[in-house]
Amino acid sequence: MELLSTAWNCRASAISFAPLITPNSCNTSHFQHPSFPPQRLSFPFCPYPFRFVSNKSLTLEARKRNSEPEQQPLVSPTMFNTAGKVIKCKAAVAWEAGKPLVIEEVEVAPPQKHEVRLKILYTALCHTDVYFWQAKGQNPLFPRIFGHEAGGIVESVGEGVTELQPGDHVLPVFTGECKECAHCKSEESNLCDLLRINTDRGTMLNDGQTRFSKDGKPIYHFVGTSTFSEYTVSHVGSVAKINPAAPLDKVCILSCGVCTGFGATVNVAKPKKGSSVAIFGLGAVGLAAAEGARVSGASRIIGVDLNSNRFEEAKKFGVNEFVNPKDHNKPVQEVIAEMTNGGVDRSVECTGSIQAMISAFECVHDGWGVAVLVGVPNKDDAFKTHPINFLNERTLKGTFYGNYKPRTDLPGVVEQYMNKEMELDKFITHSVSFSEINKAFEYMLAGEGIRCIIRMEH
Ligand code: NAD
Numbered sequence: 001m002e003l004l005s006t007a008w009n010c011r012a013s014a015i016s017f018a019p020l021i022t023p024n025s026c027n028t029s030h031f032q033h034p035s036f037p038p039q040r041l042s043f044p045f046c047p048y049p050f051r052f053v054s055n056k057s058l059t060l061e062a063r064k065r066n067s068e069p070e071q072q073p074l075v076s077p078t079m080f081n082t083a084g085k086v087i088k089c090k091a092a093v094a095w096e097a098g099k100p101l102v103i104e105e106v107e108v109a110p111p112q113k114h115e116v117r118l119k120i121l122y123t124a125l126c127h128t129d130v131y132f133w134q135a136k137g138q139n140p141l142f143p144r145i146f147g148h149e150a151g152g153i154v155e156s157v158g159e160g161v162t163e164l165q166p167g168d169h170v171l172p173v174f175t176g177e178c179k180e181c182a183h184c185k186s187e188e189s190n191l192c193d194l195l196r197i198n199t200d201r202g203t204m205l206n207d208g209q210t211r212f213s214k215d216g217k218p219i220y221h222f223v224g225t226s227t228f229s230e231y232t233v234s235h236v237g238s239v240a241k242i243n244p245a246a247p248l249d250k251v252c253i254l255s256c257g258v259c260t261g262f263g264a265t266v267n268v269a270k271p272k273k274g275s276s277v278a279i280f281g282l283g284a285v286g287l288a289a290a291e292g293a294r295v296s297g298a299s300r301i302i303g304v305d306l307n308s309n310r311f312e313e314a315k316k317f318g319v320n321e322f323v324n325p326k327d328h329n330k331p332v333q334e335v336i337a338e339m340t341n342g343g344v345d346r347s348v349e350c351t352g353s354i355q356a357m358i359s360a361f362e363c364v365h366d367g368w369g370v371a372v373l374v375g376v377p378n379k380d381d382a383f384k385t386h387p388i389n390f391l392n393e394r395t396l397k398g399t400f401y402g403n404y405k406p407r408t409d410l411p412g413v414v415e416q417y418m419n420k421e422m423e424l425d426k427f428i429t430h431s432v433s434f435s436e437i438n439k440a441f442e443y444m445l446a447g448e449g450i451r452c453i454i455r456m457e458h
């Protein structure tokens with residue numbers, strides 16, 4: 001059986017079934033995992049997907065922080081004099097596939113209707129940027145400004161924007177939420193009709209033009225965010241407003257990798273307490289998925305990676321068994337089935353390798369096993385497995401952004417970090433200045449570290 005992977009048009013099968021709830025409104029009795037600090041909420045044991053609503057769930061600590069005088073040394077007094085004008089700033093431009101980015105002075109046009117212009121303060125590198133920069137298995141589109149995991153401040157807003165104003169602290173997200181389409185109104189989907197991820201579009205929705213240019217030549221956008229620039233323009237629906245007390249150099253990684261992996265486990269795979277979970281790929285996304293399994297009370301968390309250097313670091317994220325497919329002369333799904341008496345209860349694939357996707361599905365237990373695909377496939381990949389695997393009551397799902405709705409849910413996830421219910425610092429292993437952005441690519445290509453934060457000069 002072949003399922004052609006038209007990755008960017010296919011609908012994620014990640015499903016959530018519940019009404020909007022806050023942790024306070026959930027009256028399910030929660031299991032407290034022994035490794036869980038006592039002050040943490042054990043929300044993932046709630047049978048409903050965890051979806052925050054506004055700030056109602058703020059703890060006293062976070063409220064106190066909110067009421068503390070706001071420190072904003074990052075905003076210069078002249079910052080907002082630029083509204084309505086073209087801004088000249090530095091951006092890391094990818095001129096050609098696979099060639100080092102070049103820091104250039106570019107022009108960033110003012111935001112148009114339903115758009116906002118952001119001053120990016122911190123950004124990080126995700127493997128999705130690297131795939132489209134390499135353009136090996138993806139459509140090439142150059143020159144382009146990549147980057148989609150970031151934190152910043154609203155510089156100015158375009159016509160019709162009422163939800164955001166200059167000075168707001170925000171996280172841009174690669175898949176947006178218009179709040180009006182059938183998907184946004186559905187509890188079961190985060191695939192907004194208007195703003196869902198589109199890797200082939202390099203222009204703004206409003207007029208089909210770019211807001212970036214150099215010497216009059218347009219430079220393409222990437223997934224509506226293009227955060228490898230001191231200033232960028234996004235659709236308002238692709239920008240989540242967050243607590244201004246949250247440190248942007250940490251919470252910026254929630255704008256892609258950590259929410260994606262964590263949500264893939266707690267919102268989509270939903271492992272039960274005491275269950276076994278295999279995580280394929282132990283980069284930031286996979287380790288966040290492992291963290292989701294850990295806080296869900298999974299007892300066996302099996303990390304699968306071709307790079308054994310990942311294993312030591314992964315222990316901090318709850319991974320307690322390891323398999324390197326290269327160490328075995330049979331398919332890794334068979335190795336895992338033998339280790340687990342027939343297969344794992346859940347698996348989450350975070351590699352982008354089609355072979356790993358197939359293995360992740362074929363290593364789950366029949367009768368109840370669920371596999372969740374997260375990695376971004378090449379455009380010509382095809383998923384091939386025997387249909388008997390479905391008849392044997394295994395389930396295959398997939399998700400973008402861990403099924404979180406970015407504007408509705410992300411502010412609440414930031415509060416989880418502020419309330420010490422979620423750890424982010426351990427994902428951040430490197431930090432470079434903007435002028436050294438190519439080093440972040442080198443680290444990722446060498447499989448070194450987890451997330452590298454790129455500091456914009458401000
Ligand atoms: P990363 O490069 O940091 O980590 C990937 C890991 O997978 C590496 O440790 C690598 O050694 C391992 N790996 C590669 N091939 C493997 C294989 N065949 N078997 C086992 N391990 C293998 O990447 P990342 O930033 O953590 O991203 C992981 C994946 O998630 C990428 O494909 C990325 O594009 C995708 N992604 C998807 C979404 C989404 O919303 N679905 C969002 C962000 C990232």
Ligand code: ZN
Nearest residue numbers: 126128256257
């Ligand atoms: Zn990403």
